[in-house]
Amino acid sequence: MSQRVRWSTALQNLKTMLIPGKYGLERWSYTLQRVSGVVVSLYFIAHVLETGSFVGGVTVWAIPDYDFAERAYREAVSFLKNPIFDAGLAVIGLLVVFHTINGVRLVLAHFGLVLGSPRRREILETPASFSNRQRALFWLSISLAIFAMLYTLDALMGVFRP
Amino acid sequence: MEAVRFRVHRFRPEDGHRGSFREYQVPKKKGMTVLDGLIYIKENLDPTLSVRYSCRMAICGSCGMRVNGMEVLACNTQIVELEKKVITVEPMKNYPLIKDIVVDMSEFFVKQKNLKTWLIRKDVVEQENPTRQYAQTEEELEKILQFTYCIQCGLCYSACPVVSNLPQFLGPQALMKLYRYLADNRDEGEDRLAAVDKFEGVWRCHFAGSCSTVCPKGVDPALAIQLLRRAALK
């Protein structure tokens, strides 16, 4: 198998991942889980690098002296004191909570726990894998994610406080 | 008489890589299916159109195609229930195109065959010339009955986003069929789970559910794959 990456294939595959089409709720869950996972992973990388700068960056590998630590800390704080980062954190809160609850739902589904069982069924009946319990967990993840976003906005920026 | 517009995907392999759409006016009749419309086009308007069909009653699974962006059996889809003035007919995705809306499904069948989706007994002589009945109880039958209704139309394989992205993925139909024999209490096949425990196997199903959405026979491959995954995780 060749190791060459074909960009046209990658673009086509990206479209398949991002456009759920008319295939229903589970396809939306697939797309959203994927997008939220990638965005949260990028945030996680940025978070590790950013918290590293609080103690002085890559060059520091032992506890520095007080003056250096204070200066590094103040620089990092002044860099982060930016409403764009706060708004970004609210989006991250939304995506993290969605990915978490939806991830629990997917683990349960992968172990066959929240799905129905195989049975005799008519053709137009709802499939057993689209059970109400499983879909309720999806909507729970959506609503908790929106709640988390509003809570984060309130905690960081005081939006809903007089 | 009221007419309906068919936008049909046309492709000739000798013309190059990309197909195009051609439009036809088809008079609407009561109880007319999309397949009836395509047959009308072939008989009266354009004899060069290629369509694959056989039974016209959703039993053979030959006329799978994408109508208005959804995978359906053309013989099982009434024009009235689409409620659209224009009907777009495209070939199924994830298959090599042969002509117009006819696709090459050999890879789909090979993947299923490689998983040995048939009843395997240790005693082959007894299996060929059975001396008694091998009856199942109602509960044992219900575990597999739903999955035996698969007609191998290939619609789930076309709808699956993972097959589209990772062509080596076994696909919903093959995995569902494997679970049908795994759950069968008469089957004695060994290493059924080892065959799907690889990168392109059962683990690449992300429960997007598109296969169960499009299945015209109510088979629910998504459920079968999750149950297969549960068996493989144990």
Next chain:
Amino acid sequence: MRERNVMLLHYATGLAILLFGGIHIWTLFFTYPFQGTIWETTMRFDSMPYAILPVYRNTLLALSLLGLLVSTTIHAFNGLRIILAELIGKRNIWIERGLFAIGAFLVIYGTRTILIAHMLV
């Protein structure tokens, strides 16, 4: 490593993130302000020059942070590995090695940050 064990690891690290991430957020709630915003409280530079948060100066919390770092790295980079394989349509050994290298760097760098911030080295 068999794909089955990779999948089990993905589930296990996911549930571990639920636990350690909960602790991580919970420590922020200790400082949840009833006036002002969480920003003004958490980012205040008190007499603690090295520890970012006073409540963080606890070895058990440092260990839980370390657990969060390791499990999130495994979970995130395994997820990215699968998504990238499905994006380009096949497995690529160099992409997988590159992801492993970035993940290993993140674990080492983050461990250093945790140790310094908790004044453990």
